[in-house]
Amino acid sequence: MNNTELEIRLPDNAEQIDQDSEYCSVRLDGVWQEIRFHDYARIFTIPGLYEQLFHDILDCRSPDVVGKLLKEQVQRDQVAESSLRALDLGAGNGLVGEQLRAVGVGHLAGIDILPQARDAALRDRPEVYDAYHVLDMTALSEQESRTLAAAGFDTLSCVAALGYADIPPAAFRTAFNFVRDGGWITFTIKDRFLSADDTSGFAELIGRCQKEGLLEVRASERYRHRLNVRGEPLYYVAFVGTKHGDIPAELVP
Numbered sequence: 683m684n685n686t687e688l689e690i691r692l693p694d695n696a697e698q699i700d701q702d703s704e705y706c707s708v709r710l711d712g713v714w715q716e717i718r719f720h721d722y723a724r725i726f727t728i729p730g731l732y733e734q735l736f737h738d739i740l741d742c743r744s745p746d747v748v749g750k751l752l753k754e755q756v757q758r759d760q761v762a763e764s765s766l767r768a769l770d771l772g773a774g775n776g777l778v779g780e781q782l783r784a785v786g787v788g789h790l791a792g793i794d795i796l797p798q799a800r801d802a803a804l805r806d807r808p809e810v811y812d813a814y815h816v817l818d819m820t821a822l823s824e825q826e827s828r829t830l831a832a833a834g835f836d837t838l839s840c841v842a843a844l845g846y847a848d849i850p851p852a853a854f855r856t857a858f859n860f861v862r863d864g865g866w867i868t869f870t871i872k873d874r875f876l877s878a879d880d881t882s883g884f885a886e887l888i889g890r891c892q893k894e895g896l897l898e899v900r901a902s903e904r905y906r907h908r909l910n911v912r913g914e915p916l917y918y919v920a921f922v923g924t925k926h927g928d929i930p931a932e933l934v935p
């Protein structure tokens with residue numbers, strides 16, 4: 683990717699802004715425009731904005747952390763990386779896919795709910811995904827289910843996409859269930875969504891999956907996902923685990 687540098691400003695009144703309402707201003711065709719961080723549809727249509735904002739300015743580390751953790755565990759089991767068939771849920775414009783390719787994953791499919799994410803991935807990283815599906819994991823058509831089942835996934839990644847208004851527990855369950863037993867599950871999630879006062883449903887879902895023996899956590903790491911608009915750290919937890927069984931619907935809160 684070779685984009686010209688964009689002019690990006692973080693807000694001056696940052697002390698009043700929660701992660702869910704963060705925004706920046708970007709100068710486009712000479713006009714400053716406010717863009718919410720969670721308006722991914724808009725962000726992906728502006729080449730280079732996602733990378734410059736989240737990675738260059740706010741120092742996002744999630745794709746690197748997940749790539750490193752997954753590689754360590756796969757090597758520990760002496761599995762050939764090239765044999766892996768991965769599903770990247772909430773794939774965005776492909777930064778995690780790029781890391782999975784660096785790990786050596788042989789087959790890689792991306793899924794996102796936004797057509798703008800797919801367009802950006804194909805525009806910026808056309809070599810990364812073997813297939814990229816725009817779909818809603820909570821409302822799959824029969825054809826979409828057949829396509830995903832036929833892909834024979836043994837790895838699921840989901841990075842910086844769980845909780846808030848993004849991927850809900852039911853969609854995570856559906857994606858998890860497309861991975862074969864014995865396969866790899868890797869994801870990151872904000873630390874608060876794992877705490878006792880979580881309202882996203884993920885603390886309960888992940889806890890139940892571990893308790894029922896459906897997910898064996900092999901490695902986890904609390905790390906700085908990125909900085910917020912005030913320059914303070916936002917902490918997430920990265921997991922790599924082994925799947926031992928499908929998640930039944932009743933386990934989803």
Ligand SMILES: C[S@@+](CC[C@H](N)C(=O)[O-])C[C@H]1O[C@@H](n2cnc3c(N)ncnc32)[C@H](O)[C@@H]1O
Nearest residue numbers: 772773774777794795796799841842843848849
């Ligand atoms: C913060 S971005 C992360 C993108 C990529 N995983 C990364 O780390 O660079 C979150 C992504 O999740 C996607 N997303 C949100 N809700 C989704 C859903 N219900 N199903 C699939 N993707 C979703 C968004 O469109 C966006 O591309």
